Amino acid sequence: xxxxxxxxxxxxxxxxxxxxxxxxxxxxxxxxxxxxxxxxxxxxxxxxxxxxxxxxxxxxxxxxxxxxxxxxxxxxxxxxxxxxxxxxxxxxxxxxxxxxxxxxxxxxxxxxxxxxxxxxxxxxxxxxxxxxxxxxxxxxxxxxxxxxxxxxxxxxxxxxxxxxxxxxxxxxxxxxxxxxxxxxxxxxxxxxxxxxxxxxxxxxxxxxxxxxxxxxxxxxxxxxxxxxxxxxxxxxxxxxxxxxxxxxxxxxxxxxxxxxxxxxxxxxxxxxxxxxxxxxxxxxxxxxxxxxxxxxxxxxxxxxxxxxxxxxxxxxxxxxxxxxxxxxxxxxxxxxxxxxxxxxxxxxxxxxxxxxxxxxxxxxxxxxxxxxxxxxxxxxxxxxxxxxxxxxxxxxxxxxxxxxxxxxxxxxxxxxxxxxxxxxxxxxxxxxxxxxxxxxxxxxxxxxxxxxxxxxxxxxxxxxxxxxxxxxxxxxxxxxxxxxxxxxxxxxxxxxxxxxxxxxxxxxxxxxxxxxxxxxxxxxxxxxxxxxxxxxxxxxxxxxxxxxxxxxxxxxxxxxxxxxxxxxxxxxxxxxxxxxxxxxxxxxxxxxxxxxxxxxxxxxxxxxxxxxxxxxxxxxxxxxxxxxxxxxxxxxxxxxxxxxx
Amino acid sequence: xxxxxxxxxxxxxxxxxxxxxxxxxxxxxxxxxxxxxxxxxxxxxxxxxxxxxxxxxxxxxxxxxxxxxxxxxxxxxxxxxxxxxxxxxxxxxxxxxxxxxxxxxxxxxxxxxxxxxxxxxxxxxxxxxxxxxxxxxxxxxxxxxxxxxxxxxxxxxxxxxxxxxxxxxxxxxxxxxxxxxxxxxxxxxxxxxxxxxxxxxxxxxxxxxxxxxxxxxxxxxxxxxxxxxxxxxxxxxxxxxxxxxxxxxxxxxxxxxxxxxxxxxxxxxxxxxxxxxxxxxxxxxxxxxxxxxxxxxxxxxxxxxxxxxxxxxxx
Numbered sequence: 028x029x030x031x032x033x034x035x036x037x038x039x040x041x042x043x044x045x046x047x048x049x050x051x052x053x054x055x056x057x058x059x060x061x062x063x064x065x066x067x068x069x070x071x072x073x074x075x076x077x078x079x080x081x082x083x084x085x086x087x088x089x090x091x092x093x094x095x096x097x098x099x100x101x102x103x104x105x106x107x108x109x110x111x112x113x114x115x116x117x118x119x120x121x122x123x124x125x126x127x128x129x130x131x132x133x134x135x136x137x138x139x140x141x142x143x144x145x146x147x148x149x150x151x152x153x154x155x156x157x158x159x160x161x162x163x164x165x166x167x168x169x170x171x172x173x174x175x176x177x178x179x180x181x182x183x184x185x186x187x188x189x190x191x192x193x194x195x196x197x198x199x200x201x202x203x204x205x206x207x208x209x210x211x212x213x214x215x216x217x218x219x220x221x222x223x224x225x226x227x228x229x230x231x232x233x234x235x236x237x238x239x240x241x242x243x244x245x246x247x248x249x250x251x252x253x254x255x256x257x258x259x260x261x262x263x264x265x266x267x268x269x270x271x272x273x274x275x276x277x278x279x280x281x282x283x284x285x286x287x288x289x290x291x292x293x294x295x296x297x298x299x300x301x302x303x304x305x306x307x308x309x310x311x312x313x314x315x316x317x318x319x320x321x322x323x324x325x326x327x328x329x330x331x332x333x334x335x336x337x338x339x340x341x342x343x344x345x346x347x348x349x350x351x352x353x354x355x356x357x358x359x360x361x362x363x364x365x366x367x368x369x370x371x372x373x374x375x376x377x378x379x380x381x382x383x384x385x386x387x388x389x390x391x392x393x394x395x396x397x398x399x400x401x402x403x404x405x406x407x408x409x410x411x412x413x414x415x416x417x418x419x420x421x422x423x424x425x426x427x428x429x430x431x432x433x434x435x436x437x438x439x440x441x442x443x444x445x446x447x448x449x450x451x452x453x454x455x456x457x458x459x460x461x462x463x464x465x466x467x468x469x470x471x472x473x474x475x476x477x478x479x480x481x482x483x484x485x486x487x488x489x490x491x492x493x494x495x496x497x498x499x500x501x502x503x504x505x506x507x508x509x510x511x512x513x514x515x516x517x518x519x520x521x522x523x524x525x526x527x528x529x530x531x532x533x534x535x536x537x538x539x540x541x542x543x544x545x546x547x548x549x550x551x552x553x554x555x556x557x558x559x560x561x562x563x564x565x566x567x568x569x570x571x572x573x574x575x576x577x578x579x580x581x582x583x584x585x586x587x588x589x590x591x592x593x594x595x596x597x598x599x600x601x602x603x604x605x606x607x608x609x610x611x612x613x614x615x616x617x618x619x620x621x622x623x624x625x626x627x628x629x630x631x632x633x634x635x636x637x638x639x640x641x642x643x644x645x646x647x648x649x650x651x652x653x654x655x656x657x658x659x660x661x662x663x664x665x666x667x668x669x670x671x672x
Numbered sequence: 673x674x675x676x677x678x679x680x681x682x683x684x685x686x687x688x689x690x691x692x693x694x695x696x697x698x699x700x701x702x703x704x705x706x707x708x709x710x711x712x713x714x715x716x717x718x719x720x721x722x723x724x725x726x727x728x729x730x731x732x733x734x735x736x737x738x739x740x741x742x743x744x745x746x747x748x749x750x751x752x753x754x755x756x757x758x759x760x761x762x763x764x765x766x767x768x769x770x771x772x773x774x775x776x777x778x779x780x781x782x783x784x785x786x787x788x789x790x791x792x793x794x795x796x797x798x799x800x801x802x803x804x805x806x807x808x809x810x811x812x813x814x815x816x817x818x819x820x821x822x823x824x825x826x827x828x829x830x831x832x833x834x835x836x837x838x839x840x841x842x843x844x845x846x847x848x849x850x851x852x853x854x855x856x857x858x859x860x861x862x863x864x865x866x867x868x869x870x871x872x873x874x875x876x877x878x879x880x881x882x883x884x885x886x887x888x889x890x891x892x893x894x895x896x897x898x899x900x901x902x903x904x905x906x907x908x909x910x911x912x913x914x915x916x917x918x919x920x921x922x923x924x925x926x927x928x929x930x931x932x933x934x935x936x937x938x939x940x941x942x943x944x945x946x947x948x949x950x951x952x953x954x955x956x957x958x959x960x961x962x963x964x965x966x967x968x969x970x971x972x973x974x975x976x977x978x979x980x981x982x983x984x985x986x987x
Contacts, residue, residue: 123707123836127714130737134718137729146729153733157740157835164836165787166799178834182747186739193735200723331726538728574742581746 029066030162030172031122032058034155035113038132039106041148045139046103047091053084054110061113072114080111102135122163129156141332143533154179185580189573196549196566199542217297218446218467220257223266224411227446228402228423233464236295237448238303239531241459243289247305249450251341253470253482254303254462256447258320262436264361265411267429267444274316274324281321281345281479283309289338293534296329303447303462305339306482312337313543319353320443321345321480334539347479349441357441357474360433365412368430372437382440382475389434390488393427396420400490427485428469441474445482457528593645593656600638600663607670617642631668638662677703681843682826688847692778693757695829700752700842702745708837711741741837748840751788751831754781755802759848760809764974764981766942770813771850773824778807787833792824819854819938819981853977854935856943886910895970897952921966922948922955924976938980945980949973959983 035058043051063069072080084107085095092100109132112125133149133156158172158179165175217237219226238254259267288305302315302323311317312335314326323337349357379385399421407414412430415422428444435442449468451460470484549562601611601620609624621639625632641659645651681701704712715737722730760774773792779785779802790810791797802808816822830841886899889909899910922944929940941957948955949968956966957976961983964976 124710127711130733131714131718134721134730134733137727137733138725141727141729146732149729149733150736153736160835160837161833164833166789182740182743182834183736185743185746186736189739189742190732190735193738194728194732197731197735199726331728537732540728541726574746577743578746581743581750 029062031125031159032062032113034129034152034159035109035125037152037155038129038136039109041136041140041145042102042106042132045099046106047087049087050084050103050106054106057110057113061116064114065116071117077111077114081107084111098135098138102132102138105132105135119163123160126156126159126163129159141538143530146537150183154183157182185577189570189577192569192573193566194540195545196562196569198562199540199545217295217299217464218256220259220269220299220301220446221266222259222425222429222444222446222469224404224407224422224425224429227425227467227469228404230467231402231423231465235464236527237297237462237464237466238292238294239459239461239534240290240292240305240451243291245286245288246453246460247286247288247341251306252450252460253306253445253468253484254448254451254466255306255308255322255445256303257301257445258318258322258472259444259446260320260356261359262361262429262433264364264409269320274318281307281309281343281347283340283343285340285342287338287340289336291334291336293531293539294329294333294335296331296333298328298330300325300328302329302333302335304337307339307343307345308337309340309343310336310338319346320445332534332538334535334541334544344479346474347477349474354441354474357443358436358439360436365410365433367410367413368416368434369437371416372434375434376438382435382438382473383481385438385440386431386435386473386483389431390483390485393431393485393488398422398427398489400486424486425469427489428471431483431485432471432473435471435473443472443480445470445472449484454524454528454531456524457531459528459531461527461531593642593659596660596663597638597642600642600666603663603666603668604635607668628668634662634666634668638666677701678843681841685826685843685845688823688845691758691847693844693846695752695755695757695842695844697749697753699844700749700840702749702838702840705832705837705839708741708839711837715741741835744835745838747834748831748838750783751785751833752829752840752842755779755785755788755829757829757844757846759846762848762850764851764853764977765816766853767816767819767855769816771816771822771852773812773814773846773848773850775810775812775827775846775848776807777802777810779804781805785831788829788831790827790829792827814850816850816852819852819935820985821849821982822852823849851978851981853981854938854942856946857936857939858943860940860943862944886912896950922953923958923966924948924955925958926960934984938983942977942980945973945976 039051039054060069060072064071085104088100088103088107089095092103094100095104105128109125109128112121112128115121116125130153133152136145136149154176158175161175161178162172217235218230257269259269261268287309290305292303294302302312302325304323307321308317308323311323315335316324316326318324325333346353375385375388379388397420400423401421402423404422404426405419407419407426412433415426415430432442432444446467446469448462448466449470450466451462453460468486470482470486472480472482474480549565597617604624605611609620609627611620615623617639621635624635628635638659641655641662645655645659681699715734718730718734718737721727722734756778758776758778760776762771762773765771775790777785777788777790777800782804784804785802787799787801789797789799790812792812792814795812795814798810798812800808800810812824812827814822814824824846826843826845828841828843830839832839886902887910889898889903889911897912899912903909924941924944926937926941929937929944945955945957949970949972952968954966954968955976957964957979959979962979964972964979
């Protein structure tokens with residue numbers, strides 16, 4: 028019983044932090060009650076009380092989550108049921124149902140976390156549950172825990188090859204069957220589709236991985252690593268929004284030249300629709316679109332790890348024809364704000380003719396005046412741009428990008444803000460690049476007739492290191508929140524990279540195994556147009572053959588245990604005698620047997636007696652002489668009894 | 673369904689089998705239990721969930737459990753396969769008692785056979801564990817209702833180990849029987865003696881009163897008449913001899929057992945046989961179709977009671 032409760036505790040443990048506190052306390056209390064009911068003969072509650080508890084708990088869950096279906100509420104409900112089931116342990120059946128429910132709850136854990144550690148932990152839990160089932164199918168109340176666990180481990184090991192076959196071959200659907208209600212309460216670190224001062228600097232403190240990239244051949248230089256996310260058009264004086272976006276047709280892409288990079292991105296779930304690409308993608312992955320900001324947008328919300336392949340060129344011309352609506356939103360500005368900036372903009376506008384010259388001047392301004400790059404910028408007032416440009420002059424990338432675009436728009440140059448990541452750390456062990464939340468960045472794009480949208484990174488003007496190296500190099504002092512990932516210790520750093528590399532493989536091959544990966548893997552095995560029939564047949568064939576192999580394995584261990592050589596030789600001797608009509612009877616010991624044989628066959632007496640004598644000596648005397656065995660072997664080999672005529 | 677499964681799995685078992693009975697894969701059958709069905713439903717729901725969330729680890733775990741289920745099927749099968757069954761001798765019982773059929777279940781294989789049940793139809797199953805390379809006796813019992821010979825018929829051996837998801841079973845037909853004596857009548861009147869000699873002798877076994885001497889023990893002598901004290905001194909057993917009962921012989925006859933039906937008569941005679949044996953009197957049996965010369969001792973008692981058990985049943 029204690030074992031069953033321990034299993035339950037193990038199953039629920041990872042959920043504990045996610046479910047409301049009262050529910051955790053309740054399930055713990057119910058567990059204790061259940062244990063006492065068995066060990067100390069406490070009374071089980073009446074049915075009506077159980078029913079009442081179910082109703083109360085369900086109401087509580089409803090109040091907490093606002094629904095009873097959906098992932099979080101569903102899990103909470105399941106935990107309630109699982110706990111209350113303990114108070115209903117009356118028959119064998121109840122306990123078995125409890126275990127089945129336990130397996131179910133194990134699966135729900137994966138909806139929240141799919142790390143390697145969780146997987147290992149859950150494997151252990153499921154072995155525990157399996158051993159509970161073994162225990163339950165044993166009669167009697169004996170508790171040979173070790174034996175049960177050993178058998179469960181054995182069975183799981185035997186099951187793993189089958190599991191792998193099913194895992195690889197089972198057809199994956201590219202999109203879910205139906206959508207469950209959204210759980211909005213979950214906060215995920217990552218870019219959002221708005222930008223206000225302080226948003227990105229906040230993000231820079233997080234070491235969480237945003238995505239990992241593996242390049243198919245060359246790796247672009249650090250200064251090219253602009254990972255484009257959502258593009259922001261609309262400014263209300265404080266916050267930038269996406270608001271305006273239009274999907275482009277597939278053939279409305281830009282003109283590309285220069286070096287081509289092809290890469291595969293494994294995106295951590297960020298609960299948004301957009302994907303990231305190396306600046307402007309020249310190819311669009313399946314199930315996604317591109318909008319007029321040249322951001323990739325996925326058809327589905329990224330709830331799970333998502334992997335896609337895209338490619339980009341170093342040189343491109345995008346959006347060389349600006350539509351009226353685009354132009355309008357690329358020049359949109361809030362009214363009656365930042366008078367000082369407005370005056371300055373008019374001045375620049377008079378002095379320079381082209382957009383590029385104007386941009387160059389502003390960047391020069393950023394470079395020459397005492398602007399500083401800091402994670403904790405001072406707060407800005409109502410006229411944020413005025414404040415920043417002439418007053419505080421210290422800020423993070425969002426401040427620079429924001430005020431730059433603002434200025435450009437004042438000078439009637441279409442401009443917009445691009446959110447994304449800049450840089451990335453290359454993991455030499457796994458040959459891939461890690462891009463973390465701390466690499467979050469914002470930059471600007473201006474539109475120039477004939478050249479389309481041009482990327483301009485005002486932060487680079489202030490702090491070139493940010494672009495060339497990384498955020499660590501760019502910041503004047505170490506940030507307190509840096510944590511492990513920014514550790515200077517080389518050993519630790521290597522270990523971290525190892526760990527991340529293992530994680531990447533895990534993500535790539537286990538978690539990211541989807542329909543695309545599956546078909547490419549099947550292609551390698553020569554199954555090209557993988558139709559349902561083909562897959563069904565290959566599943567059947569491989570499962571069948573696997574099962575056969577395992578059956579052989581299982582039966583192998585059922586064979587007669589290996590006897591020691593003395594015994595085997597003696598059996599051979601008995602066989603030889605059996606051939607001439609003297610089979611050893613089940614009740615006969617070696618001496619009786621020999622007596623019977625020699626009584627009938629005096630001619631064999633010497634040999635039979637000798638062999639029997641040596642056999643007994645070898646098997647039963649404490650320290651038989653070492654050379655005795657070879658003599659014994661020789662005797663038996665030479666023994667060739669013939670049938671009496 | 674059960675009866676159909678039984679019919680299918682017992683076909684070919686028309687006559688008792690020769691020993692040892694070996695369970696091979698041709699005669700082991702396996703179907704999922706209701707728990708197995710329920711569990712596969714659980715797995716199916718898990719699979720639907722995995723598909724919907726497209727969650728790799730859920731897939732992995734679901735498939736792992738599916739595989740464990742399949743493996744458990746193999747294990748259940750292995751748990752029965754290559755079992756050797758032999759029968760041991762049975763002890764006769766009186767009608768109304770439980771006949772015990774000892775079955776020697778041996779496991780020559782290298783893995784333990786765990787939680788195996790044997791069951792005679794309509795009786796309570798007997799559960800055993802047979803460790804690798806050993807033999808365990810399963811005492812199958814069967815309630816007896818009438819005298820004669822009982823045979824357990826086809827016996828089912830089954831297991832649901834290790835996970836309770838599959839029911840593997842096999843039928844075997846052991847060549848084993850148990851003789852059921854008639855139930856001794858309670859408070860039977862003493863026989864109206866037609867004994868040689870003394871006419872008004874009752875069952876008050878006088879014979880034991882007058883000790884006349886010792887002789888060497890012969891097989892068949894009643895245990896009660898062994899002179900334990902004297903025997904303990906040497907290494908030979910002695911039997912006490914009594915002057916009174918020594919020459920006394922009772923003929924237990926069909927005709928003097930005046931009871932209603934044949935069965936009641938047999939019951940009464942059975943009681944007399946037991947009483948005679950208990951008091952050490954020599955007794956003979958005269959039935960309409962059989963005659964057993966007087967004697968005493970366990971063996972004699974068994975012969976007499978067997979004759980009673982089989983009366984009218986021989987053909």
